[in-house]
Amino acid sequence: MGSEGIAYVTQPSRTARERIVAGAADMISRRGLNATSIRETAKHARAPLGSTYHYFPEGKQQLATEAVRYTGDLIARSLRKELEAGPVAGLRAFLGLWRKIVVDTDFRAGCPVLAVSIEEPPTDETPAALLAAAAVFEEWESLLAASLRDHGAEPEEAAQLATLIVAAVEGTVAMCRAKRSTQPLDRTAEQLQALILRLCR
Amino acid sequence: MGSEGIAYVTQPSRTARERIVAGAADMISRRGLNATSIRETAKHARAPLGSTYHYFPEGKQQLATEAVRYTGDLIARSLRKELEAGPVAGLRAFLGLWRKIVVDTDFRAGCPVLAVSIEEPPTDETPAALLAAAAVFEEWESLLAASLRDHGAEPEEAAQLATLIVAAVEGTVAMCRAKRSTQPLDRTAEQLQALILRLCR
DNA sequence: GCTAGACTATGACGGTCGTTATAGCCAGTG
DNA sequence: CACTGGCTATAACGACCGTCATAGTCTAGC
Numbered sequence: 001m002g003s004e005g006i007a008y009v010t011q012p013s014r015t016a017r018e019r020i021v022a023g024a025a026d027m028i029s030r031r032g033l034n035a036t037s038i039r040e041t042a043k044h045a046r047a048p049l050g051s052t053y054h055y056f057p058e059g060k061q062q063l064a065t066e067a068v069r070y071t072g073d074l075i076a077r078s079l080r081k082e083l084e085a086g087p088v089a090g091l092r093a094f095l096g097l098w099r100k101i102v103v104d105t106d107f108r109a110g111c112p113v114l115a116v117s118i119e120e121p122p123t124d125e126t127p128a129a130l131l132a133a134a135a136v137f138e139e140w141e142s143l144l145a146a147s148l149r150d151h152g153a154e155p156e157e158a159a160q161l162a163t164l165i166v167a168a169v170e171g172t173v174a175m176c177r178a179k180r181s182t183q184p185l186d187r188t189a190e191q192l193q194a195l196i197l198r199l200c201r
Numbered sequence: 202m203g204s205e206g207i208a209y210v211t212q213p214s215r216t217a218r219e220r221i222v223a224g225a226a227d228m229i230s231r232r233g234l235n236a237t238s239i240r241e242t243a244k245h246a247r248a249p250l251g252s253t254y255h256y257f258p259e260g261k262q263q264l265a266t267e268a269v270r271y272t273g274d275l276i277a278r279s280l281r282k283e284l285e286a287g288p289v290a291g292l293r294a295f296l297g298l299w300r301k302i303v304v305d306t307d308f309r310a311g312c313p314v315l316a317v318s319i320e321e322p323p324t325d326e327t328p329a330a331l332l333a334a335a336a337v338f339e340e341w342e343s344l345l346a347a348s349l350r351d352h353g354a355e356p357e358e359a360a361q362l363a364t365l366i367v368a369a370v371e372g373t374v375a376m377c378r379a380k381r382s383t384q385p386l387d388r389t390a391e392q393l394q395a396l397i398l399r400l401c402r
Numbered sequence: 403g404c405t406a407g408a409c410t411a412t413g414a415c416g417g418t419c420g421t422t423a424t425a426g427c428c429a430g431t432g
Numbered sequence: 433c434a435c436t437g438g439c440t441a442t443a444a445c446g447a448c449c450g451t452c453a454t455a456g457t458c459t460a461g462c
Contacts, residue, residue, distance in 0.1 A: 016409090030321035034236030037449060048410050053451075055409095060450065108321045114372070117379035118316055120231040120309045126381065134379040163376070163388040168365055171315070171372030175364070178318035178335040180327065187364040195396070217439090238419060249440050254421075256439095261420065 017055045019045040025067040029112040030105070033064055033119050033129065064116060064129035071112050072136030076143060083147040087196050090147055091165060094140075095189050098173050099182060107180045113137065114170045140166050151200040161199060165192055218256045220246040226268040230313040231306070234265055234320045234330065265317060265330035272313050273337030277344060284348040288397050291348055292366060295341075296390050299374050300383060308381045314338065315371045341367050352401040362400060366393055 014022070023044040027036040038060055042049045056062040075097060082093035101109055116133045141162040148158035168188050175184040215223070224246040228237040239261055243250045257263040276298060283294035302310055317334045342363040349359035369389050376385040 032233045032235055032320055034233055050410060110319050114375050115319055117375045118311050119233055130379055137376050137379055160388040160392045163385050164369055164392045167372030167376055167385060167389055168369040170375060171368030174315050174318045174371060175338050175368055178331055178338055184364050184368060187361040188368055191361045191365040251440055
């Protein structure tokens with residue numbers, strides 16, 4: 001312990017609640033939702049177990065939901081800013097964020113939104129964390145699509161390409177973890193960048 | 202029970218060992234590796250728990266490894282056949298396989314190879330299941346890349362596009378599960394098909 | 403100072419996990 | 433017929449899980 005968590009750093013200045021959420025996002029991105037226990041989440045955030053149920057009375061589902069939204073907002077904020085310099089710059093920033101997470105954690109962490117997306121819902125109704133994951137994907141896509149439209153792409157084409165970008169990046173991050181190499185990220189980056197350049201005039 | 206598992210059907214004609222592997226692949230694709238217990242795997246295959254450790258003496262890791270290879274071979278076999286009709290036909294078959302799994306299971310199942318890829322390795326060395334996942338991705342990519350080269354693509358371009366296709370499909374399946382919709386698959390299919398057509402002359 | 407409410411500390415509950423051990427069944431071979 | 437080896441049945445092991453309850457500590461406002 002102590003040398004591993006770099007991607008979602010838990011600065012001691014933040015409140016205990018924020019540290020728990022950020023730590024949960026990090027752990028979910030590494031091991032998946034089901035393998036992330038509330039006990040370890042609390043320990044990772046140097047918070048007592050009891051506090052977890054104080055801050056998140058609805059239990060694990062609420063914590064997972066907030067962790068998904070936390071990461072979603074983190075990425076969306078950066079993406080929104082970089083997209084001001086155009087879709088290619090936005091893509092580069094998007095890829096760069098994930099590359100940093102994957103490399104900094106020695107291919108151990110990935111995307112918690114993806115991790116939550118591939119867990120089977122229990123029985124009948126859709127859990128809140130899965131709904132949050134869908135909303136995060138939607139937001140990332142719409143940010144990219146808007147930028148593509150602003151740079152001359154047809155709306156339908158822009159929507160398609162935005163979906164492709166998000167899906168490809170998520171899949172590529174997973175492939176990098178399996179192969180313990182950033183080569184998939186390099187290849188995907190090349191192809192997606194060419195695709196944007198071709199579409200925006 | 203009885204009306205849910207359609208994607209990786211467990212025909213009673215197969216041996217108990219095969220049923221356990223196929224069932225494990227299905228369960229991993231739904232809930233992830235860590236949330237798939239050997240007990241439930243055995244129950245799902247109508248095999249006693251003791252038999253699991255008889256057939257797979259190395260325990261859960263061995264079962265997971267074989268489940269990954271099982272799915273990898275299943276997809277690779279179909280992909281190889283359809284690619285004889287060209288890369289576009291291959292892409293269509295690839296997408297169709299995943300679409301069927303996602304739709305038939307009401308967005309509950311996905312790709313077990315992806316699920317294994319995003320689980321953090323325990324401590325020091327890479328687990329066998331993760332190595333198997335990397336090999337499966339590699340095989341799918343090389344099948345696609347070879348077909349693209351055979352139809353006029355430059356080797357480097359072919360490799361890049363093959364990686365993009367595998368990554369995009371894996372990511373898209375996850376997005377479909379989160380959104381409970383096949384729209385991402387439709388969009389990705391459109392973009393990838395256009396990409397192949399543009400590259401192969 | 404004192405009290406209310408936010409937070410911590412601690413322990414327990416029933417349950418499932420991976421794995422192992424042991425004893426039994428039941429084909430097929432000699 | 434005995435017997436051997438593949439497979440089953442059953443129970444147990446320590447460990448961890450999500451959740452809840454309860455009692456204690458701390459701090460802000462009166």
